[in-house]
Amino acid sequence: MIDAVVQRPNHVRERQRAYQASHSPIYYRLPRSRLYLGAYFTLFGVGMCGTVYGIYELVMGKPVRK
Numbered sequence: 001m002i003d004a005v006v007q008r009p010n011h012v013r014e015r016q017r018a019y020q021a022s023h024s025p026i027y028y029r030l031p032r033s034r035l036y037l038g039a040y041f042t043l044f045g046v047g048m049c050g051t052v053y054g055i056y057e058l059v060m061g062k063p064v065r066k
Contacts, residue, residue: 022029027037 019029027033
């Protein structure tokens with residue numbers, strides 16, 4: 001039963017050669033890296049916009065009533 005998991009061919013050397021032969025940046029070499037980086041930068045951008053907006057609201061404050 002466990003032989004299907006244990007007795008498998010080792011493809012590490014082939015995949016390592018293909019990975020190292022790529023000339024793209026290291027963070028774009030994995031299969032879903034563009035998806036992960038896109039989601040990360042989108043969430044980072046939204047978070048930064050929210051932070052800047054919050055700081056702006058705190059600095060400007062409420063208008064003074066006369």
